[in-house]
Amino acid sequence: MQHKVIDTKDVVIRFAGDSGDGMQLTGSLFADMSAIFGNGLSTFPDYPAEIRAPHGTVSGVSGFQVHIGSEQVTTPGDFCDLLVAMNPAALKANAKWLKRTAMVLVDADTFDEEGLKRAGLGEDPITELHIEDRTIIVAPITTLTTESLKDSGLDKKTVEKCKNMFTLGMACYIYNRPMEYIFQYLERKFGKKKPELVEPNKKVLKDGFNYAANIQAIANTYSIEPANQPKGLYRNITGNQATAWGLLAAAEKANLPLFCGSYPITPATGILEELALHKSLGAKTVQAEDEIAGVCTAIGAAFAGSLAVTTTSGPGLSLKSEALGLAVMTELPLVVVDVQRAGPSTGIPTKTEQTDLNQALYGRNGECPMVVMAAHSPADCFDAAFYASKIALEHMTPVLLLTEGFLGNGSEPWLIPSMKNYPKIVPPFAQPNTEYKPFQRDPETLARRWAVPGMAGCEHRVGGLEKTHAGTISSDPANHALMVSEREEKVRRVANYIPELKVDGADSGKLLLVGWGGTYGHLLSAVQEARAEGLEVSFAHFDYIKPLPRNTEEVFGKFEKILVCELNSGQFVNYLRGEMPKFKYEQFNKVQGQPFLVQEIVGAIKENL
Amino acid sequence: MPRYTFKEFKSDQEVRWCPGCGDHGILAALQRALPDVTEALGYSKERYVVVSGIGCSSRLPYYMNTYGFHSIHGRATAIATGIKVANPDLTVWQATGDGDALAIGGNHFIHAVRRNVDINIILFNNQIYGLTKGQYSPTSRFGAISKTSPYGTVEHPFNPGSLVLGAKGTFFARSLDSELKLNSEIMLAAAKHDGCSVMEMLVNCVIFNDGTHKLISDREFRADRTIVLRHGEKMIFGKNRDKGLVLDGMGLRVVTIGENGVTEDDILVHDAHSDNVGIHMMLADMKYPDFPVALGVIRNVQDVTYDDGVRDQVNDQKAKSKIQCVDDLLRSGSTWEVK
Numbered sequence: 001m002q003h004k005v006i007d008t009k010d011v012v013i014r015f016a017g018d019s020g021d022g023m024q025l026t027g028s029l030f031a032d033m034s035a036i037f038g039n040g041l042s043t044f045p046d047y048p049a050e051i052r053a054p055h056g057t058v059s060g061v062s063g064f065q066v067h068i069g070s071e072q073v074t075t076p077g078d079f080c081d082l083l084v085a086m087n088p089a090a091l092k093a094n095a096k097w098l099k100r101t102a103m104v105l106v107d108a109d110t111f112d113e114e115g116l117k118r119a120g121l122g123e124d125p126i127t128e129l130h131i132e133d134r135t136i137i138v139a140p141i142t143t144l145t146t147e148s149l150k151d152s153g154l155d156k157k158t159v160e161k162c163k164n165m166f167t168l169g170m171a172c173y174i175y176n177r178p179m180e181y182i183f184q185y186l187e188r189k190f191g192k193k194k195p196e197l198v199e200p201n202k203k204v205l206k207d208g209f210n211y212a213a214n215i216q217a218i219a220n221t222y223s224i225e226p227a228n229q230p231k232g233l234y235r236n237i238t239g240n241q242a243t244a245w246g247l248l249a250a251a252e253k254a255n256l257p258l259f260c261g262s263y264p265i266t267p268a269t270g271i272l273e274e275l276a277l278h279k280s281l282g283a284k285t286v287q288a289e290d291e292i293a294g295v296c297t298a299i300g301a302a303f304a305g306s307l308a309v310t311t312t313s314g315p316g317l318s319l320k321s322e323a324l325g326l327a328v329m330t331e332l333p334l335v336v337v338d339v340q341r342a343g344p345s346t347g348i349p350t351k352t353e354q355t356d357l358n359q360a361l362y363g364r365n366g367e368c369p370m371v372v373m374a375a376h377s378p379a380d381c382f383d384a385a386f387y388a389s390k391i392a393l394e395h396m397t398p399v400l401l402l403t404e405g406f407l408g409n410g411s412e413p414w415l416i417p418s419m420k421n422y423p424k425i426v427p428p429f430a431q432p433n434t435e436y437k438p439f440q441r442d443p444e445t446l447a448r449r450w451a452v453p454g455m456a457g458c459e460h461r462v463g464g465l466e467k468t469h470a471g472t473i474s475s476d477p478a479n480h481a482l483m484v485s486e487r488e489e490k491v492r493r494v495a496n497y498i499p500e501l502k503v504d505g506a507d508s509g510k511l512l513l514v515g516w517g518g519t520y521g522h523l524l525s526a527v528q529e530a531r532a533e534g535l536e537v538s539f540a541h542f543d544y545i546k547p548l549p550r551n552t553e554e555v556f557g558k559f560e561k562i563l564v565c566e567l568n569s570g571q572f573v574n575y576l577r578g579e580m581p582k583f584k585y586e587q588f589n590k591v592q593g594q595p596f597l598v599q600e601i602v603g604a605i606k607e608n609l
Numbered sequence: 610m611p612r613y614t615f616k617e618f619k620s621d622q623e624v625r626w627c628p629g630c631g632d633h634g635i636l637a638a639l640q641r642a643l644p645d646v647t648e649a650l651g652y653s654k655e656r657y658v659v660v661s662g663i664g665c666s667s668r669l670p671y672y673m674n675t676y677g678f679h680s681i682h683g684r685a686t687a688i689a690t691g692i693k694v695a696n697p698d699l700t701v702w703q704a705t706g707d708g709d710a711l712a713i714g715g716n717h718f719i720h721a722v723r724r725n726v727d728i729n730i731i732l733f734n735n736q737i738y739g740l741t742k743g744q745y746s747p748t749s750r751f752g753a754i755s756k757t758s759p760y761g762t763v764e765h766p767f768n769p770g771s772l773v774l775g776a777k778g779t780f781f782a783r784s785l786d787s788e789l790k791l792n793s794e795i796m797l798a799a800a801k802h803d804g805c806s807v808m809e810m811l812v813n814c815v816i817f818n819d820g821t822h823k824l825i826s827d828r829e830f831r832a833d834r835t836i837v838l839r840h841g842e843k844m845i846f847g848k849n850r851d852k853g854l855v856l857d858g859m860g861l862r863v864v865t866i867g868e869n870g871v872t873e874d875d876i877l878v879h880d881a882h883s884d885n886v887g888i889h890m891m892l893a894d895m896k897y898p899d900f901p902v903a904l905g906v907i908r909n910v911q912d913v914t915y916d917d918g919v920r921d922q923v924n925d926q927k928a929k930s931k932i933q934c935v936d937d938l939l940r941s942g943s944t945w946e947v948k
Contacts, residue, residue, distance in 0.1 A: 036945045235944045249935045259695050278938065279923045280930030284694055289720040293687040296680070300691025303678055304699065308691070326681050416939045453676040453692070453699050456655040461670050463679030473671070
């Protein structure tokens, strides 16, 4: 057979196995290696809520999808070119994500009677799953790994854990990846603590690579050239890590200590974990006794003069609602990060959704406005968290930043910024020993001045009760009406300090595609594909939801129809309908706990043209 | 630093508690204690923060001329924790009630005690919900009649002392609303104590639960039905100072000095600093009529505080870590250069 190396623009690889098979690690290593190689990259971990679900069952399948390209990559990809299935359940769960031309790599050793039964498959899974026309590579991966390590002296369990390195080696062959990065990783990870594992893992990786080269079953291998990226220093970053770092960056620019009070919750926990690492930058973290204590310790810290943060996901945000009302009433700076997941209630904790928008906008008693923002990619979480903090501190308001499980756990390469290019953050501090009225407002922003305990002569009381500008409790009807309107107006005026809405494509026409948050990459890919097919469509994506960018009405006014796509039943489109009723809105929604597919959006564009 | 008087700690707000309410006494004791605290510890007035939740007692911050935070129901402890951890140089006081601290805020309360956050919690225990006009509370005695228990409660009350000591609390004191001098003394001891200090104040609700503590608080028999514990002093009580506590097997027993051969030498000496929580638990649990109710500082031991722990780790990492600014952080770990 003639072996060919085919240059290709992009490929999507999905690693799938039991939740204990190390697929998340395998996928991340492949991604990091490709990032360093210089490819455009986007990843999507798709894993079950159970740490170790029943062995070999479909519900226990853990997947990690990597999309690499020779140009910029904006989504983890709809369908895959290569599926690595470590057992029958992984094959069954992922067969529907195969491209027509896809290659499937399976571990033959797991396709015995028992394995098939656990996955609920019959004797002939290939026919049963209708994938006869794909290239199926059946390799006895467990046997080969065992054989490779027979002289290593490692026990059976440890040997079997090296299976993922064998498949990674095969994937490296298929996609012409240099393996040095993985060697370095293995040395870093095991070099000091378990040096006996370094060489066996390297050996299995190389044996996997050589096996793939020798079996003659793989007709072609693929080469994905490095993307033509701006020069500079890069790193790979997940959304949760970027969020944590953005908060640290804001604290530095404001010259304030960072305080984070949080309770662990999937998929937001990574932010608290990341902040807990960086005490050297002055970050204090409190793992509170519950979600309510998380936000309340943060409110206390805000009162005491910190950049205060609480991080959570949907159910946790519900628990924080009353306290968020207190933050609105006391007009303290507070950043709340909600890494959204599929709800309602416990829902599907590890799956992504955009269903907390209504809760963010309206989920509190009384007239209770706060700034609501959204991040649009894993790396963008850095800027989103930075500017959420800047707004909170300079406008004396809670800011709710919505990210998504898809962003929090997903990663992409990031051109590392320099802090000198970020603006200063200047909170409106009161002056000691001057007359201080707690709710006297700045005429421009309507922000109150911030007097923190320790500041002499500014002693005052705040709280949940309605007050006058002077800080005296008041149930006077006119005063209440005034304070309600000022709190709302303060949030509206934030629009004067945020970027205008940008349009990708023509700034007028028949159809404007609109999205917010983590769907950005999919929507952008979809409009690019639609335009490649000759369709005329423009695209506007919202990072700021309350208040909306000040030119929103102007932008919408130039299009016949606005098509709003979101991963919920229409929460943003209904908000837009309320804010700007005069436009014609269409909506495209998906509530499956999964990101959009680019093809779905392209279909929706066609239907609306 | 100037010597403050109670006047400097009084705010210009009108005190709106009912006439005869026990809360007035606690406020007066606090305003009188803080000048002493200031003198003893060198705090200036702007470093005081008084935090509260919701309920009658939670109005207290408005009456103090200090930084204050009147928060939401049950959450004062969490907010106070945040304030203290964010800035350990502040001295944080919390006013809370039996409903606020032990029902809706029970979780925060036990965790603040467990963590030993250096805050001073004044727990106003009137065994009733006053602000909502007379429903039973988690400290109402079994069978208590109230608007929501017209046929009597069918639930056991919490004893705040057992709760605090069960959570390995480092400081617990108890007193009566009318004991102005003792209360200021307890507050000074609480301020000096590094860690979570819980002061249970048995207060009377003149409107909805009048006389709830009467059996022990009445002037007529207070001396016989309560015992004021002071570290290093004999556990002696009674109008005639002739009664005392001794250990009897696994428990405590009340004895009369001069009867059955008992002398003053047999009476226990209070050791509030003992690590052994057993004897403190027995003292906190004493109930009338079998025992006198224990007042004063029952437990006062040293342990690391949470806020110091958090601060120390930050300082430690600042000294040790290679990451000294965000630019360092952004460039740490695995990176690559595109040329």
